[in-house]
Each structure stands twice: as C-alpha cells, then as structure tokens.
Amino acid sequence: MTTHEGTFCLVLHSHLPWLPHHGTWPVGEEWLYQAWAHSYLPIAGLLRRFADEGRRDVLTLGVTPVLAAQLDDPYALRAVHEWLGTWQLRAQEAGTLWRGRERLADLAAAEYRAATSALEEFETRWRHGFSPLLRSLVDSDVIELLGGPLTHPFQPLLDERVRAFALRSGLADTALRVGRCPEGIWAPECGYAPGMERGYAAAGVRRFLVDGPSLRGDTASARTVGESDVVCFGRDLDVTYRVWSPKAGYPGHPAYRDFHTWAHEVGLKPARVTGKHVPPRHKEPYDPALAADTVRTHVKDFVDTVVARLRELRARTGRESLVVAAYDTELFGHWWHEGPVWLDGVLRALPEAGVRVTTLRGAIEAGHVGGPVQLPASSWGSGKDWRVWDGEQVADMVGANTELQRRLLALPVARGHRDVVADQAVVEAMLALSSDWAFMVTKDSAADYARRRAREHTERFDELAALHRAGDPAAAERAAASRARTGAFGRLDARDL
The missing domain is CATH 1.20.1430.10 (Families 57/38 glycoside transferase, middle domain)
Structure with a gap:
C-alpha cells in the first residue's frame, strides 16, 4: 500500500455576475473579457494538458451557472473574439510606440504572442462556447465539477422556496450543459445557515464548501453535517492564505506584474509591483525572467507549506490528514498574471513530494470523513459571519x-x-x-x-x-x-x- 504525506485538494471557484449588455469599462463586459482571456483560457488549457497526460482527479472546479451561461452566450462569444483581436492590435501598437525601449519592447512582443495564442485557442476550442470543452474535462475525470444556485445568491438570506428554486434550477442548468448533475456545490460566499443541509440533501447535493472557522479550524477531514449524510469541507486558512493573504500573499511580491498600473495609451500593464507603497509612475518595468524565478521559489514554498501542514496534522490526529485550499479561479491569470504557471508547477510538484492530489470526491473515497458537526451561521467574508451581505x-x-x-x-x-x-x-x-x-x-x-x-x-x-x-x-x-x-x-x- 502506498503511503502519503496526506491528501491535498485544490478547489477553484469560477464566478462573475451577468455582465453582457450591462456596461463596458471599468466593470461590465471588460471585466468578463479580461477574466476570460487571462484566467479561463489558460486554466482550461492547463486542465486539457493534464487530461492528455492521463492525469485524473487533479482538482475540483466550481463553475456557477450564471458564468457558464455567459461563456456560452452567442453575443459574448462574438464580443470576446473581437476583444482578443483588439488585444493583439494593442500589443502591436505598443511594439511601435516602445521601439528602442528594450524591456518595454520585449513586453510588447510577449503580449503580441500571448494574444495570438489566445486567439488561436479560442478559434479552435471555444467556437461553440465553454460547455463542450467543460464536458470533455468532466468526462475525462481530470476534474470534479461543482455547481451552485442559479445566479450566486447569498442563500441564508433567501426565502426557503426561493432558495430551493435557485439551487434546483442551477443544478439543472449545469446538467443541461455538461450532461450530468454535479454532486457538490461551492455554496455562494460559503454562506451557511443551520438546517441548509436538508435542502442540499433534497436537491441531491452531497458535499459543499464552508470556511475554516465554521469548523473552528478543524479542517483535517470532511464532516457530515447535522443528522444528514451531506458532507462539508472546510478551507484550511493557514495554507490558503499563503497565496491569498492581502498582507503577505504571493501575488503582491515585487517581481510580479502589477494589476493596477496601466499604460493607458495601449491598454497594457507594463510594470511590476516593485513595492506596496510605490506610486505607479515610479514602478519598475515588468521583467518576465525575474517573475519566472519568483514563481519557482513560490512553488517550492507552497509545497513545503502543504507538507509541513500535513505532518503537523498527522502528529496531532495520529492519522493521514487532509488540506483543502480554495480560491477564486479569476485570481490565476486575471488578478495574478503569473498564477496559471504557479498552479501548473504546484500541481506537478506536490505528488513528487509524496502528497496525494485529488478532488473532494477523491478525498471522501480516501476516507477523509469525520463524524457529524453542527455548523454555525457563517460565510467566508469579513468576520466569517453574514455582515458583508447583511x-x-x-x-x-x-x-x-x-x-x-x-x-x-x-x-x-x-x-x-x-x-x-x-x-x-x-x-x-x-x-x-x-x-x-x-x-x-x-x-x-x-x-x-x-x-x-x-x-x-x-x-x-x-x-x-x-x-x-x-x-x-x-x-x-x-x-x-x-x-x-x-x-x-x-x-x-x-x-x-
């Protein structure tokens, strides 16, 4: 029998509200097209490569029905295709404007190559929308797919009839698009009210996400909820915040591309973070080689963090334990330019370090389910209560x-x-x-x-x-x-x- 350091589950939550025909810049459609180009295309490409390599149960991917609808919408498909072409033209214009400025000229060339690659990927694999591509990932078992309520409402504040309708309709919409109904959901905002597990059970939902504090930090195994057979998984915040902490998370490193600094004349982001308190005009030009070196360092750091956490949990519990790290998909590529490369590195390095990498379903099959728990009213938001939405x-x-x-x-x-x-x-x-x-x-x-x-x-x-x-x-x-x-x-x- 193969022994492991423990089990690691990566969960990605893909969601944007309905944006087509509702404004363009700086929110509205531009938000959708940036996330599509810089997160959804590369993440889908990464998963397809894993599938082609024969990898199975690599990660758990949540896709909200309202996002899936946008990624299949004929208007949005035409508009993002035009946006990708415009990105290519903007990069070409930047090459002209920045000629003679070595680092910026190199950046313009890299942007042109990225835009060209994205166009080719979109025209060959996304022509009929996201659903055919997503169905192939589900059918190959490279992912476990999570669904959710129709438009990502904060469920604890819904009338029970509306809550049940939103969930039934959302699951049915996902089943229509990919050919099977998800058994798990990412509960919107990880929002939970006592008794909601009964509604989940009635809708056929077998597992869902909560934030770590809902389990008082005891996230080393999944737990059945109340008197039901529905299982909840808690985010391990010690590990998750290694990436997603606003104070010390990886994306804020000085070497990484700065999300907020624009060269508005060409609509590109030419700077690296440089420093948290450095104004845009004083930021250093982006250096891809420096960023790549930093990614390798952060891959190793994350793997070391996961292994250390699993060993700590094993010493505490006396058995092989579970770590669940969960993030918004849009973090990888859209907010954090280097995110997809980091993700690829982590998912390859963890098995080499003796960690079982699997899905939420795979964690249950591996035996990571503890006894029943009574969950409090909770969310992933500020205070871990409902204050953000209520x-x-x-x-x-x-x-x-x-x-x-x-x-x-x-x-x-x-x-x-x-x-x-x-x-x-x-x-x-x-x-x-x-x-x-x-x-x-x-x-x-x-x-x-x-x-x-x-x-x-x-x-x-x-x-x-x-x-x-x-x-x-x-x-x-x-x-x-x-x-x-x-x-x-x-x-x-x-x-x-």
Whole structure:
C-alpha cells in the first residue's frame, strides 16, 4: 500500500455576475473579457494538458451557472473574439510606440504572442462556447465539477422556496450543459445557515464548501453535517492564505506584474509591483525572467507549506490528514498574471513530494470523513459571519430583496404551459438577488454600478410582473426586450417556483 504525506485538494471557484449588455469599462463586459482571456483560457488549457497526460482527479472546479451561461452566450462569444483581436492590435501598437525601449519592447512582443495564442485557442476550442470543452474535462475525470444556485445568491438570506428554486434550477442548468448533475456545490460566499443541509440533501447535493472557522479550524477531514449524510469541507486558512493573504500573499511580491498600473495609451500593464507603497509612475518595468524565478521559489514554498501542514496534522490526529485550499479561479491569470504557471508547477510538484492530489470526491473515497458537526451561521467574508451581505451598509438592499422575494412568490403563473413573460420576470428577479451586488457595496468596489444593477433588475421584474398581471399585450414585447439583455437561462421555467 502506498503511503502519503496526506491528501491535498485544490478547489477553484469560477464566478462573475451577468455582465453582457450591462456596461463596458471599468466593470461590465471588460471585466468578463479580461477574466476570460487571462484566467479561463489558460486554466482550461492547463486542465486539457493534464487530461492528455492521463492525469485524473487533479482538482475540483466550481463553475456557477450564471458564468457558464455567459461563456456560452452567442453575443459574448462574438464580443470576446473581437476583444482578443483588439488585444493583439494593442500589443502591436505598443511594439511601435516602445521601439528602442528594450524591456518595454520585449513586453510588447510577449503580449503580441500571448494574444495570438489566445486567439488561436479560442478559434479552435471555444467556437461553440465553454460547455463542450467543460464536458470533455468532466468526462475525462481530470476534474470534479461543482455547481451552485442559479445566479450566486447569498442563500441564508433567501426565502426557503426561493432558495430551493435557485439551487434546483442551477443544478439543472449545469446538467443541461455538461450532461450530468454535479454532486457538490461551492455554496455562494460559503454562506451557511443551520438546517441548509436538508435542502442540499433534497436537491441531491452531497458535499459543499464552508470556511475554516465554521469548523473552528478543524479542517483535517470532511464532516457530515447535522443528522444528514451531506458532507462539508472546510478551507484550511493557514495554507490558503499563503497565496491569498492581502498582507503577505504571493501575488503582491515585487517581481510580479502589477494589476493596477496601466499604460493607458495601449491598454497594457507594463510594470511590476516593485513595492506596496510605490506610486505607479515610479514602478519598475515588468521583467518576465525575474517573475519566472519568483514563481519557482513560490512553488517550492507552497509545497513545503502543504507538507509541513500535513505532518503537523498527522502528529496531532495520529492519522493521514487532509488540506483543502480554495480560491477564486479569476485570481490565476486575471488578478495574478503569473498564477496559471504557479498552479501548473504546484500541481506537478506536490505528488513528487509524496502528497496525494485529488478532488473532494477523491478525498471522501480516501476516507477523509469525520463524524457529524453542527455548523454555525457563517460565510467566508469579513468576520466569517453574514455582515458583508447583511450589514448596515446594505440594509436597504437586504430590505429591497426581502420585498422582491415576496412579490416573486406572489407572481401568478399559468400551470398548463410555459409563460415567456413570467419566465423572464423570474430571471430578472434572480439576477437582482445575486450576492455580488451587496459584496461590491460593502467593499466599496464599484458600489454605484452594483446598486444600479440590483435596482435595474428589480425594476424590470416589477414592470414585467405588472404587465403580466394586467394581461397587457405589450408584455411579450417587453419580455423579449429584457431577454435580449439578460437572456441567461432559456431553460428556466417559472412554474418550478
């Protein structure tokens, strides 16, 4: 029998709110296309290479239904293709402008090669959207796929009927796209309220993520929740924060590319971090060779961190233990330029260091399940409670969402046939309930945009609901206009409420 230092699970959570037709810069569609080009394309390429090598159970990948819908949307597919071509042209223009400035000229050439490669990848593998590619990764067992509620709502604040509808509809949407229903979910914002495991069990969900403090830091094994057979996994924050700490995480290293500094004349990022308190005009030019050396150092550091943690847990528990590190997919490539290369290095180096690398499903099969636990109300956000989504700064939004759900549940729906007006009204309500809007307000990140988006979707719901209730002949036309902007879920059926 092969012995291991222990088991490591990497979980990536891929999510953006619905963005097509809702603004462009600096949030809106630009946000989607940057994440698509710099995170989703390289991560999918990395996973495909692992699959071609015969690797199985490499990582657990969460893809929210609302993101999957965008990556399959015909308008978004055309627009990102144009964006990739524009990236190539911007790099070409930078080469002209920066001629004679050695490091910047080299950077422009590297950007041109990256844009050209991304275009080729998109045109050959993404022409029909993300779902065919994602299905191939699921079918090859290189990943375990996690689903989630339809539009990533903060579930503890939802009426139970709305919560159940959002989860059922989200799982059904994923099953439609990839051919099978996920058994696990990344609970939006890792939000949990006592008793939610019963709803998970009813929907066929067998496992979900919580943050480490929900388990009082005891994340060395998964745990069944309450009296159910549903299993929760906790993020190991000691390991996860090695990467994702705002104070000392890898992406803030001086050698890495600076996310916030732009050369606006060409729309490229030419600088390295240099220092946390160095203003943009004084930052050093990006040096790919220096960054590559730093990546190798950070791969080794992370592997050493995981091994040390597993040995510590084994000494404490007397048995082989589990470490779960979980991150937003968009961290790798979009926020942290060097992230995909680091990820490749870590996933190759950990098995060489004697660590079993697998999925959440694989961790259960390896026996990493402990006894039942009673989870507290919790999330991954500030304070590990609900304050980000239910705090004073967003009290008005919470109240508006409560009233919206009341009106949603009162929406009259004919039972005998699909009703396109009611269907689209429900889509608008679900988009209004996305957890992103409250998060962006509380964190003061494009707060005006977030408030406007929540308000617009609520107003569209109310308009469609009023027209529908009145039997107004204009209702179908207004629903079609709404669907042209937010036609995210053609399968959604209001009767399922």
